[in-house]
Amino acid sequence: MASLIAGCTSDPPAESTRAVTDWACTDGKVSEAPSRRLTRFEYTNIVSDVFGLDDLDLERVLPRDEVALGLDNQAGALSVTDLHVDAYFKAADRVAAALLEKPDRLHQFGGCSEPDRECAKRTVEALARRLLRRSPSQREADKLLTLFENDFAADGVQEGMHRAIAALLQSPDFLYRFERASVDDDANVDDDVAPVTSSPEVLASRLSFLYWGSAPDAELFDAIERGQLSTRADLEREARRMLEDERAERGVLHFFEQWLELTDFDQVEKDRRLFTSWDDEVREQLHQETRLFLRSALWEDDARFATLLGARYSYLTPRLMDFYGLPIDSRPADEFERVDFAKGEPRFGLLTQASLLSRLAKVDQTSPIHRGKFVRERFFCTTPPPPPANIVVTAPQIDPRKTTRERFEEHRANPVCAQCHELLDPIGLAFEHYDAVGQYRADEANQPIDATGYLVDTDVDGPIDGLPDLANKLAESPEVRRCMVTQVFRYAFGRGETERDSCTIDNLAQQFAASDGDLRELLVAVTQTDPFTAPAPVPAAEDLTP
Amino acid sequence: MIRKPLSSRSLRGTRRSLLKGTLAAVVGLPWLESLDVRESKAQDAIPQRFIAMFSANGTIYDQWLPEGGETDFELSPILAPLEAHKNDLVVVEGLTQQGGGGDGHQNGMGGMLTGAELLPGRFAGQGSAPAGWSEGPSVDQRIAQAISGVTTFRSLELGVQTGAADNWGRMCYAGRNQPLAPRENPRGVFDDVFGFALLDPDEQAKRTARGESILDYVRTEFEGLADEVSASDKQRLDLHLTYLRDVERRLAQQALSLDQCSLPDRPPEVDTTNDAFPDTGELMLDLLVLALACGRTNVASLQWSRSVSMVRFTWLGIDRGHHELSHLPDSDDEAQAELVRINTWYAERFAGLIDRLKRYQVEDGTLFDQSLLVWCNELGKGNIHSREKAPYVLAGSAGGALSTGRFLRYPEGTPHNNLLLSLLHTLGIEDSSFGNPDWCTGPLAGFV
Numbered sequence: 001m002a003s004l005i006a007g008c009t010s011d012p013p014a015e016s017t018r019a020v021t022d023w024a025c026t027d028g029k030v031s032e033a034p035s036r037r038l039t040r041f042e043y044t045n046i047v048s049d050v051f052g053l054d055d056l057d058l059e060r061v062l063p064r065d066e067v068a069l070g071l072d073n074q075a076g077a078l079s080v081t082d083l084h085v086d087a088y089f090k091a092a093d094r095v096a097a098a099l100l101e102k103p104d105r106l107h108q109f110g111g112c113s114e115p116d117r118e119c120a121k122r123t124v125e126a127l128a129r130r131l132l133r134r135s136p137s138q139r140e141a142d143k144l145l146t147l148f149e150n151d152f153a154a155d156g157v158q159e160g161m162h163r164a165i166a167a168l169l170q171s172p173d174f175l176y177r178f179e180r181a182s183v184d185d186d187a188n189v190d191d192d193v194a195p196v197t198s199s200p201e202v203l204a205s206r207l208s209f210l211y212w213g214s215a216p217d218a219e220l221f222d223a224i225e226r227g228q229l230s231t232r233a234d235l236e237r238e239a240r241r242m243l244e245d246e247r248a249e250r251g252v253l254h255f256f257e258q259w260l261e262l263t264d265f266d267q268v269e270k271d272r273r274l275f276t277s278w279d280d281e282v283r284e285q286l287h288q289e290t291r292l293f294l295r296s297a298l299w300e301d302d303a304r305f306a307t308l309l310g311a312r313y314s315y316l317t318p319r320l321m322d323f324y325g326l327p328i329d330s331r332p333a334d335e336f337e338r339v340d341f342a343k344g345e346p347r348f349g350l351l352t353q354a355s356l357l358s359r360l361a362k363v364d365q366t367s368p369i370h371r372g373k374f375v376r377e378r379f380f381c382t383t384p385p386p387p388p389a390n391i392v393v394t395a396p397q398i399d400p401r402k403t404t405r406e407r408f409e410e411h412r413a414n415p416v417c418a419q420c421h422e423l424l425d426p427i428g429l430a431f432e433h434y435d436a437v438g439q440y441r442a443d444e445a446n447q448p449i450d451a452t453g454y455l456v457d458t459d460v461d462g463p464i465d466g467l468p469d470l471a472n473k474l475a476e477s478p479e480v481r482r483c484m485v486t487q488v489f490r491y492a493f494g495r496g497e498t499e500r501d502s503c504t505i506d507n508l509a510q511q512f513a514a515s516d517g518d519l520r521e522l523l524v525a526v527t528q529t530d531p532f533t534a535p536a537p538v539p540a541a542e543d544l545t546p
Numbered sequence: 547m548i549r550k551p552l553s554s555r556s557l558r559g560t561r562r563s564l565l566k567g568t569l570a571a572v573v574g575l576p577w578l579e580s581l582d583v584r585e586s587k588a589q590d591a592i593p594q595r596f597i598a599m600f601s602a603n604g605t606i607y608d609q610w611l612p613e614g615g616e617t618d619f620e621l622s623p624i625l626a627p628l629e630a631h632k633n634d635l636v637v638v639e640g641l642t643q644q645g646g647g648g649d650g651h652q653n654g655m656g657g658m659l660t661g662a663e664l665l666p667g668r669f670a671g672q673g674s675a676p677a678g679w680s681e682g683p684s685v686d687q688r689i690a691q692a693i694s695g696v697t698t699f700r701s702l703e704l705g706v707q708t709g710a711a712d713n714w715g716r717m718c719y720a721g722r723n724q725p726l727a728p729r730e731n732p733r734g735v736f737d738d739v740f741g742f743a744l745l746d747p748d749e750q751a752k753r754t755a756r757g758e759s760i761l762d763y764v765r766t767e768f769e770g771l772a773d774e775v776s777a778s779d780k781q782r783l784d785l786h787l788t789y790l791r792d793v794e795r796r797l798a799q800q801a802l803s804l805d806q807c808s809l810p811d812r813p814p815e816v817d818t819t820n821d822a823f824p825d826t827g828e829l830m831l832d833l834l835v836l837a838l839a840c841g842r843t844n845v846a847s848l849q850w851s852r853s854v855s856m857v858r859f860t861w862l863g864i865d866r867g868h869h870e871l872s873h874l875p876d877s878d879d880e881a882q883a884e885l886v887r888i889n890t891w892y893a894e895r896f897a898g899l900i901d902r903l904k905r906y907q908v909e910d911g912t913l914f915d916q917s918l919l920v921w922c923n924e925l926g927k928g929n930i931h932s933r934e935k936a937p938y939v940l941a942g943s944a945g946g947a948l949s950t951g952r953f954l955r956y957p958e959g960t961p962h963n964n965l966l967l968s969l970l971h972t973l974g975i976e977d978s979s980f981g982n983p984d985w986c987t988g989p990l991a992g993f994v
Contacts, residue, residue, distance in 0.1 A: 064710065081725065170760065172771050264710075363858075364866070
């Protein structure tokens with residue numbers, strides 16, 4: 001795999017394809033990478049991983065991050081405002097105070113507990129390395145010690161430590177990932193093992209933020225010290241180690257939850273008079289079901305993309321089994337357990353989970369438009385064209401005598417509407433067996449459900465009958481695979497792809513296909529690409545706009 | 547359908563009946579009622595104040611528009627809750643909200659207070675190319691430059707459940723590409739604005755010394771980086787530095803005594819469920835007025851939800867989301883009636899804001915007398931995303947600068963930039979244009 005991806009730079013492509021790919025990645029240039037401000041997710045993860053502090057409620061202190069391209073880590077979109085800088089000041093103070101209340105934890109950093117200058121120095125340097133994700137320079141270490149105001153007696157150390165921790169947590173190299181060249185660039189690299197060119201510290205951060213949404217751990221620093229974070233093979237080794245770490249669940253699921261648009265699922269509401277089984281508990285459990293399913297599919301099962309769309313099992317509580325109309329067993333109502341679906345049960349993979357189905361529906365009715373749009377955007381990476389200006393944009397009203405399909409007929413009868421609804425409704429209508437909360441229905445308005453539809457303007461065009469058909473088509477489609485690769489790329493690099501990246505994305509897509517759609521292998525393969533390994537050229541000033 | 551303005555008694559009753567969950571910690575009285583003194587000593591010069599309030603998704607124009615002449619007019623059903631303050635209002639007809647880039651909600655939101663278009667960017671709306679932040683700055687920030695004086699906060703942006711951090715949810719801009727996120731947690735606002743002043747002097751001294759040394763360290767680290775990063779990173783670092791200096795400045799000013807006004811206890815924690823929306827909003831209104839009364843800021847804004855607001859007004863017995871309702875056709879009587887009730891509810895909140903400002907005595911009158919308020923909306927008509935007939939309601943004379951009790955009618959299509967410019971002129975800021983100059987044809991005739 002490494003050689004396939006590395007082919008972008010080291011193996012010139014065959015003559016016949018050269019004309020096509022030459023501009024893309026044979027010159028070794030990669031796209032611009034603006035500095036990345038820590039997201040709230042990353043900040044809280046670092047505080048948890050480095051200090052073991054999980055209960056500081058930093059979510060309420062730090063502002064929400066901007067979401068662009070469906071992701072909360074897109075560098076260009078992440079703003080810095082008065083509110084952010086103020087929040088960093090407060091959050092740093094809160095973390096410092098909490099850490100000082102746990103002296104044992106603090107003393108671990110320097111391996112000492114004496115109230116003197118030597119111990120303070122060791123502690124501060126160790127803290128700086130973890131938080132700045134690189135070794136502090138002598139100047140930095142000295143400057144941090146000035147915060148102690150030369151008082152290294154007990155109270156002075158306490159106050160000085162508070163200041164040093166708070167100062168580090170507001171330092172530019174903590175709050176931003178600039179990916180500057182390393183202070184120490186003479187890494188020990190053997191020329192014939194395809195050296196990568198970015199500094200080991202930058203690579204360590206790229207790995208840890210990708211998989212864990214957090215700062216590098218001690219093992220990555222050890223690898224740097226041993227000179228073993230320089231080659232593609234080093235990256236692959238660390239990638240595999242890190243993906244098996246439980247922190248990867250947190251980081252990787254953060255991507256998948258955003259892919260499925262479930263981040264704000266706790267805000268999804270239904271008309272509880274129409275849907276009496278819907279309540280806060282069900283909503284919370286449905287969200288958890290999808291998380292547990294993803295975790296299982298990605299780590300316990302084969303991590304195949306097709307598995308996400310076709311697995312005949314899920315994780316359910318008795319409450320959810322009741323919700324789904326399955327026979328209830330005697331576990332406590334909130335205890336999750338893997339449930340294998342019997343043949344004929346209309347549940348298979350993500351598309352049939354009620355979290356997704358209810359998210360993509362209205363308060364009181366299904367929404368073929370939203371469901372179709374979701375498939376277009378998340379599986380085909382295409383944004384449907386706009387509805388025309390100055391028309392009343394409104395969903396047809398509920399009419400107990402008509403099915404949803406009948407009510408949406410106008411979209412296709414009216415040529416103005418049909419232009420774009422042709423791309424959406426016929427996909428969304430394939431979901432019609434699942435109502436606004438995701439429960440199965442055989443009929444609507446006294447008519448049996450017609451879940452037929454079709455795909456147009458894709459590489460798997462043709463008629464579909466219900467979700468099994470749609471899921472199969474999505475699992476087979478090269479366009480869908482490439483779209484998945486594209487979204488992983490955006491998450492990994494914190495930016496949208498440019499033309500210059502298309503060779504990289506092509507190669508990743510090829511590799512993804514060759515691995516039979518193995519998502520974990522895809523996440524490893526990302527580390528082998530030029531944009532991952534190369535030092536990033538500086539972007540132009542205009543790129544600050546999201 | 548027409549709702550009477552709520553007396554403070556009925557307001558209290560409404561709120562008590564809604565107390566739920568963590569809010570149940572407050573018993574009986576609205577939070578600010580625990581204040582024993584409602585007096586704010588005037589500062590050296592009598593300050594002017596500016597407050598912007600936003601509600602979303604357009605209005606029902608014929609139920610919003612007053613009837614009659616400039617000074618002899620009847621308020622509409624939607625504006626009926628403002629009846630008690632009719633002589634303090636200026637209702638403006640005929641304005642078209644200018645904006646560009648992104649979808650109607652996006653550019654309405656981004657252009658409402660800036661009079662400028664959205665930059666190209668990555669927030670993909672419906673029916674348009676994706677757009678970024680506004681060209682900015684917003685009018686409140688231009689005003690803050692002029693009238694913030696020595697207040698701790700140049701301006702205070704407050705919001706109630708404003709949702710995601712994108713251009714549908716930002717109306718205030720410090721400048722081009724510099725959105726200002728609203729503060730959303732009432733208790734956090736209280737702590738930020740007043741917390742320090744409530745500490746004992748020793749603790750204050752300790753915190754100030756600590757904060758100064760930390761910020762001094764951090765600031766010089768940022769300054770030292772400027773030469774090592776790319777141009778765009780430098781822009782971002784410069785912004786960061788600017789705001790760091792603000793935090794430093796506030797730290798110094800927090801030490802000022804707060805004896806001009808007395809403070810209530812910390813407000814209760816609120817949760818972020820749909821049904822906590824009204825109570826959270828009441829607390830924010832309390833906090834906004836308290837911050838002005840205590841001289842913490844002269845410029846504030848309150849953003850209820852966001853453009854495309856999905857709030858469900860269950861407390862009015864309305865179950866469908868606001869945005870969904872706003873897209874139903876004019877022929878849907880039930881939806882129209884519900885939308886009128888939603889907009890009327892916001893008029894009640896605007897009236898509540900005025901009530902609160904009037905409760906604070908200052909030397910020559912009330913806090914309200916010093917203030918200029920504007921209530922705005924990102925759209926005119928929700929179901930066609932129209933920004934024509936934007937429903938602007940102003941209140942307060944800003945210390946006698948604006949004559950009130952008027953219904954001003956301008957030719958349809960008058961750009962709203964002209965109103966923004968007139969707001970500046972009212973406050974003595976004699977700019978010649980505001981926002982996109984192509985959209986600003988001069989101050990509104992006969993306004994000031």
